[in-house]
Amino acid sequence: MVVGVLWMVATLTYFTVHVTPGDTATAVVFELYGEDAVNTENLERVREKYDLNESIFKQYLKWVTNAFTGNFGTSYRYNKPVSYMIGLRLPNTLKLGITAFIFSVLIAIPLGVISALQHNKLFDHISRIFVLITSSFPAFWVAIVLIIVCALKLKLFPVSGMDSPKSIVLPALTLSLGMIATTTRMMRASMLDVMGQDYIWVAKAKGLTRNKIIVRHILRNAIPPIIAVLGLQIGHILGGAVVIENIFSWPGVGGLFIDAINAKDTPMIEGCVLVIAFGYAAINLVVDIIYAAINPEIRYSGEAKK
Amino acid sequence: MKLKKYVGFMLAAVLCVSALAGCSSSSKKETETTTTETDGKTLRIAFPDMVTTTDPANVSAATMLKEVAGVCETLVYADSDFKLQPMLATEWEQTSDTTWEFKLRDDVTFHDGTKFNADAVKWCLERERDENSAFKGSTFIDSVDVVDEYTIRINTTQPTTELPGAVSYVGTAIVAPTSVDENGEFVKAIGTGCFMQTDFDVTSGKFTCEKYDGYWGDVNTSVTSRVITCMTDASARSLALQNGEVDIVSDIPFSDLETLSNSDEFKVSKFNTARTYYYEYNMNKPVFQDERVRKALIYAINKEEIVNDVLLGVGGVPKGMLMSDIPWANTDVDTYDYDPDKAVELLAEAGYKDTDGDGFLDKDGEKLSIKIISFTKRPGCQLIAQATQGYFANIGVDTSIEIMDWSAMVELVKNGEYDMSLNSAASCYMPSPTYYLNNVYVNSDNGYHNDKVDELVNKCLASKDTEEKYELSKEAQAIAQEDAGIYTVALYGAVFGLSKGVTNFEYNAAAHDFIVPYNTDLA
Numbered sequence: 001m002v003v004g005v006l007w008m009v010a011t012l013t014y015f016t017v018h019v020t021p022g023d024t025a026t027a028v029v030f031e032l033y034g035e036d037a038v039n040t041e042n043l044e045r046v047r048e049k050y051d052l053n054e055s056i057f058k059q060y061l062k063w064v065t066n067a068f069t070g071n072f073g074t075s076y077r078y079n080k081p082v083s084y085m086i087g088l089r090l091p092n093t094l095k096l097g098i099t100a101f102i103f104s105v106l107i108a109i110p111l112g113v114i115s116a117l118q119h120n121k122l123f124d125h126i127s128r129i130f131v132l133i134t135s136s137f138p139a140f141w142v143a144i145v146l147i148i149v150c151a152l153k154l155k156l157f158p159v160s161g162m163d164s165p166k167s168i169v170l171p172a173l174t175l176s177l178g179m180i181a182t183t184t185r186m187m188r189a190s191m192l193d194v195m196g197q198d199y200i201w202v203a204k205a206k207g208l209t210r211n212k213i214i215v216r217h218i219l220r221n222a223i224p225p226i227i228a229v230l231g232l233q234i235g236h237i238l239g240g241a242v243v244i245e246n247i248f249s250w251p252g253v254g255g256l257f258i259d260a261i262n263a264k265d266t267p268m269i270e271g272c273v274l275v276i277a278f279g280y281a282a283i284n285l286v287v288d289i290i291y292a293a294i295n296p297e298i299r300y301s302g303e304a305k306k
Numbered sequence: 307m308k309l310k311k312y313v314g315f316m317l318a319a320v321l322c323v324s325a326l327a328g329c330s331s332s333s334k335k336e337t338e339t340t341t342t343e344t345d346g347k348t349l350r351i352a353f354p355d356m357v358t359t360t361d362p363a364n365v366s367a368a369t370m371l372k373e374v375a376g377v378c379e380t381l382v383y384a385d386s387d388f389k390l391q392p393m394l395a396t397e398w399e400q401t402s403d404t405t406w407e408f409k410l411r412d413d414v415t416f417h418d419g420t421k422f423n424a425d426a427v428k429w430c431l432e433r434e435r436d437e438n439s440a441f442k443g444s445t446f447i448d449s450v451d452v453v454d455e456y457t458i459r460i461n462t463t464q465p466t467t468e469l470p471g472a473v474s475y476v477g478t479a480i481v482a483p484t485s486v487d488e489n490g491e492f493v494k495a496i497g498t499g500c501f502m503q504t505d506f507d508v509t510s511g512k513f514t515c516e517k518y519d520g521y522w523g524d525v526n527t528s529v530t531s532r533v534i535t536c537m538t539d540a541s542a543r544s545l546a547l548q549n550g551e552v553d554i555v556s557d558i559p560f561s562d563l564e565t566l567s568n569s570d571e572f573k574v575s576k577f578n579t580a581r582t583y584y585y586e587y588n589m590n591k592p593v594f595q596d597e598r599v600r601k602a603l604i605y606a607i608n609k610e611e612i613v614n615d616v617l618l619g620v621g622g623v624p625k626g627m628l629m630s631d632i633p634w635a636n637t638d639v640d641t642y643d644y645d646p647d648k649a650v651e652l653l654a655e656a657g658y659k660d661t662d663g664d665g666f667l668d669k670d671g672e673k674l675s676i677k678i679i680s681f682t683k684r685p686g687c688q689l690i691a692q693a694t695q696g697y698f699a700n701i702g703v704d705t706s707i708e709i710m711d712w713s714a715m716v717e718l719v720k721n722g723e724y725d726m727s728l729n730s731a732a733s734c735y736m737p738s739p740t741y742y743l744n745n746v747y748v749n750s751d752n753g754y755h756n757d758k759v760d761e762l763v764n765k766c767l768a769s770k771d772t773e774e775k776y777e778l779s780k781e782a783q784a785i786a787q788e789d790a791g792i793y794t795v796a797l798y799g800a801v802f803g804l805s806k807g808v809t810n811f812e813y814n815a816a817a818h819d820f821i822v823p824y825n826t827d828l829a
Contacts, residue, residue: 159551
């Protein structure tokens with residue numbers, strides 16, 4: 001199933017890149033050597049080296065056959081295997097993505113829970129305004145504001161590279177903001193929904209303490225829908241990283257992806273798209289497993305259908 | 307129970323990340339100690355391209371190593387007057403149409419102590435020829451023979467009088483044969499420059515080098531190491547400078563110029579480069595076959611206003627097709643200075659008048675509409691195209707603009723789906739009086755052609771006398787400028803942001819990108 005999805009994504013990407021205007025060899029020579037190096041001799045050399053003279057279908061077939069054996073080709077832009085280049089950069093993107101994910105969970109879940117418990121009180125209003133603001137502003141703009149305030153004015157964090165442990169804070173925070181907004185809202189709504197259920201009244205009537213009700217009954221039932229949302233959000237993190245990494249000069253897959261698109265470096269574009277698509281698919285799988293683990297009903301209903 | 311599992315999963319994730327953060331903090335400590343141990347000054351430079359290797363067969367790497375880090379050198383270099391000067395070669399001579407002999411310095415050692423000699427140069431140039439796919443097409447170098455220990459003979463693929471200029475090209479930077487391992491895999495750039503490579507982090511592209519005590523030349527700087535960080539985003543470079551993370555950044559966004567200029571902590575330096583912004587008319591369209599229309603549209607554009615107000619002073623007003631500092635630039639040509647009245651007059655002569663009173667010129671019932679295409683990579687293109695649209699509107703010419711990727715623009719030009727294209731080209735990629743004429747005018751892609759220009763360029767290419775070469779080039783420039791099929795609308799500007807301590811940083815317009823001279827210092 002996952003392989004099928006990846007194959008479809010890869011095929012779509014391959015042909016999309018080819019229908020965009022511009023000749024691949026021209027783009028490669030331009031990115032590597034500049035406008036004035038684009039002459040017939042250099043173009044011919046690049047075309048020969050990467051078999052660009054063959055028909056698009058032949059090129060595609062060759063790429064797909066190799067990809068199934070684990071060979072994702074050689075990057076036109078870097079003249080190195082795609083898997084090697086991605087291998088270099090992927091750990092950095094994962095580090096950024098995981099940190100952003102943890103930031104968002106640590107901020108969004110408590111925020112959503114408290115908002116729901118303080119329903120229509122001051123904290124709830126403030127948190128809702130915060131959520132509205134974070135979800136309305138584009139990430140690149142938030143990034144610049146964070147840089148100006150937290151780095152240039154307060155001198156708290158560096159703005160580029162990944163030399164110090166502090167370097168990750170601003171890019172991870174920017175990346176997590178969009179996710180925080182959605183998760184907080186979902187958490188709050190899910191909590192409110194559960195809090196209105198009859199069994200909560202029953203629990204109260206039984207004389208359980210407030211804390212016990214919150215932990216055992218409300219949270220436990222409110223969290224499963226959030227896990228699905230979190231899974232989908234991680235996909236956005238991988239996509240968002242492309243922009244954020246560029247702004248913070250974070251050496252991840254995002255930078256490779258942008259460079260690859262500019263150079264029409266098809267093997268590298270394919271590699272990056274596959275990594276993002278695979279990440280998305282894998283996370284959804286993990287989400288399903290966790291979901292089943294904490295909500296046995298799903299597992300049972302699945303088995304019942306069989 | 308299940309909730310416990312979930313909490314456990316979250317805790318495990320948090321632990322993983324703290325472990326990752328722990329790894330990076332320990333590596334940070336290591337780099338910190340090495341910097342303090344050397345007890346000198348470190349110059350930190352942002353490089354605007356992504357570098358993934360230190361192999362000079364890769365042009366980005368070669369540019370970084372030769373011009374920015376100061377690790378590698380070429381046989382010849384071009385000074386800021388575009389004159390060729392000896393570097394690793396002391397003298398050179400053409401021995402036949404396709405052979406040149408170069409005498410090498412005998413007092414140079416590579417950073418690992420091995421001797422710099424003819425064998426090393428032969429090995430290096432032939433390796434670069436095989437590894438860099440643009441090498442042969444750019445330099446015409448076919449093979450290298452060792453004549454004696456400090457003399458080489460270079461054989462070219464075709465007759466050329468301009469080989470010394472070609473071996474000033476960054477892609478011919480010399481590294482020692484010990485730079486590769488026994489399998490021929492490139493390991494480390496072992497060059498002859500004032501700085502030697504100490505570290506290269508291939509994941510981030512961060513390059514560190516320190517001063518080489520055995521350097522053959524005289525250098526006067528208190529800087530003992532250089533750290534080069536790859537930052538491809540212009541805003542990111544500017545912000546890193548403002549946050550004190552780097553000392554020298556190139557190509558900062560125009561929007562940051564005012565902030566940086568007004569600050570006491572930074573300096574902004576603007577220079578004209580040998581790169582041009584030029585317009586090409588689609589000469590295959592009947593409207594542009596009329597010279598009056600071509601010239602009228604140049605008169606309509608206020609070149610000074612474009613440079614000063616649109617490009618905010620980052621660039622220069624052209625006095626011909628080339629930057630006037632170039633010794634073979636012909637500045638004694640018609641520059642078609644801004645004159646909208648003359649533009650209207652010429653267009654009227656060509657038959658374009660506003661007959662239907664809609665505010666736009668027309669001829670034979672057809673409105674004069676122009677589609678300008680340009681590309682995204684060079685910061686001035688979109689701005690110049692927009693300004694042009696305004697100037698054309700003033701004289702009643704309807705204009706539309708399309709900005710795209712460079713390769714997409716080339717395709718539209720090839721298919722003839724445009725009226726004017728705004729392009730950019732380096733005029734001194736290699737110091738040669740024929741280089742730009744050949745690339746832009748002789749091998750033009752817009753249908754411009756003049757036998758006389760071709761003939762003069764070929765004569766210039768064949769001539770062995772420098773003065774005669776310059777004269778022939780100037781003559782060709784005058785004819786091409788008079789034809790007005792292609793014209794330089796502005797000179798490309800380079801803008802640098804420097805932290806206030808940086809001294810002795812000079813710009814060399816003959817550089818491939820930008821040179822950080824060995825003597826650049828930190829106060």
